[in-house]
Amino acid sequence: MQRTYQDLFPDQDFAHLATTVEQYFSKDTPLWWVDMGAGQQGSKEAREQGSKGAGESNYISAFPSAPHSPISCLWVGNAIDQIQGDRHAHIFLLYVVPEHRRRGIGTALMKYVENWAIQRGDRQIGLQVFQSNQGAVSLYHQLGYQTQSLWMIKPISP
DSSP states (O other): HHHHHHHHHEEEEEEEEHHHHHHSSTTTEEEEEEEOGGGGGSOOHHHHHHTSSOOOEEEEEOOOOOOOEEEEEEEEEEEETTTTOOOOEEEEEEEEGGGTTTSSSHHHHHHHHHHHHHHOOOOOOOOOTTOOEEEEEEEEHTTTTTOOOOOOOOOOOO
């Protein structure tokens, strides 16, 4: 999570993100890794769930801790639709290390989470993206995501 934000906002200190992870990470919020080094060491299950289009040596796997050479991760939780009241999957984080971007890994992870959400019975997937992150905005639009609401902020002084 820290690498994601440091890529977007390199001059900021993100020590507070540990608190976010502590508050939201649980057995109900899966975290998947794409591990470049999984190769032959990856389990059969992980290989069968492999990220299509992301290269033969990349595997999606749920690790209890970070793999040896992660190149991407996807962290998903739950949210409640504010209009209809239905539970749905919510993407907390999708990150691909810069040198592996634009190779289909993000698309593969998005398709993976879509299949996971369908199997759970979810009817939609939500996410929040920084408007300045045009690469991500473009990817989500290409995958059929639409803006439902705008999160607006106003800086104030105490």
